[in-house]
Amino acid sequence: MTDRPxxxxxxxxxxxxxxxxxxxAVRRAEDIGVDVAFNWDHFYPLTGDPDGLHFECWTMLAAWAEQTSRIEIGALVTCNSYRNPDLLADMARTVDNIADGRLILGIGSGWFEKDYDNYGYEFGTAGGRLDDLAEALPRIESRLAALNPAPVRPIPVLIGGGGEKKTLRLVAQYANIWHTFADVEVLHHKLEVLRGHCDAIGRPVDEIEVSVGVGGRGRDGNPPPAPSDEGPQLHEAGARLFTIGVSGPDYDLSTVEQWIAWRDEVNG
Incomplete structure (x- = not known):
């Protein structure tokens, strides 16, 4: 992959x-030097009490756009099923303007059935949801180009997922960033598949930033691996954006601070 910080x-x-x-937590993240703050697009908690406290994604992103001044913000990831694609483009354009050009439009096909059932969306099949995403992405692109005022910058699109036939083809066609939770071995394989899709449409794969989820707890509840143990191999494989998930109620950013120190060492 091309060299990037x-x-x-x-x-x-x-x-x-x-x-x-x-x-x-957003304030502290910006203060300690995080590059991107993400939330997620669900209606219920994914861990812990399934009916615990929870907030909606995009109204929150608008608040973050006002609160912050430096970091990029976005959803990891927006569920394509929950909003009309043209409306989503307008929402993204609006938040990008509030943030003065710091939005990342993270998007995926959706997977959490409870969200669908309780909010009245048709869950369908995984393949059908990916087909819907394939139809939505050009609509989003077209609507963003038509809106007045335009986004502050061409909004980077992040697509999450690792399906080799459909998802990675969409990454090659539309994404600026690809996000995965793959380990090193799987990442090498998926990047070769992505390279094949990019070659097929004549796009340099190096145009796509590779994002990975890191910092998860080890087996048997052990502490997460240190960045110096987890990061170098992923970096060698091509990853450049490393994202750590933190949950309420306390939002412990100590692992994030370790990754920031590692970033600064690598970037010099």
Missing amino acids: VRIGVQIQPQHASYDKIRD
Whole structure:
């Protein structure tokens, strides 16, 4: 992959916390030097009490756009099923303007059935949801080009997922950033598949920033691996954006701080 600086993201999961705790976590993330702050697009917690405290994604991103001044912000990732694609493009354009050009449009096909069932969306099949995403992406692109005022910058599109036939083809066609939770071995393989899709459409794969989720707890509840243990191999494989997930109620950023120190060592 082409040389580009290491960046550190944090996914501030909007669960099990009052909003003042979330607001404080975003403030602390920006203060310690995080590059990107993500939330997620769900309606219920994914871990812990399934009916615990939880907040909606895009209204929160608008608040983050006003609160922050440096970091990029976005969803990891928006569920394509929950909003009309043209409306989503307008929402993204609006948040990007509020943030003065710092939005990343993270998007995926959706997977959490409880969200669908309780909010009245048709869950369908994984393949069908990916087909819907394939139809939505050019609509989003077209609507962004038509809006007045335009986004402050061409909004980077992040696509999450690792499906080799459909998802990675969409990454090759539309994404500026590809996000995965793959380990090193799987990452090498998926990048070769992505390279094949890029070659097929005549796009340099180096145009796509590779994003990985890191910092998860080890087996048997052990502490997460140190950045110096987990980072170098992923970096060698091509990863450049490393994102750590943190959950409420307290949003411990100590692991994030370790990754920031590692980033600064690597970037010099």
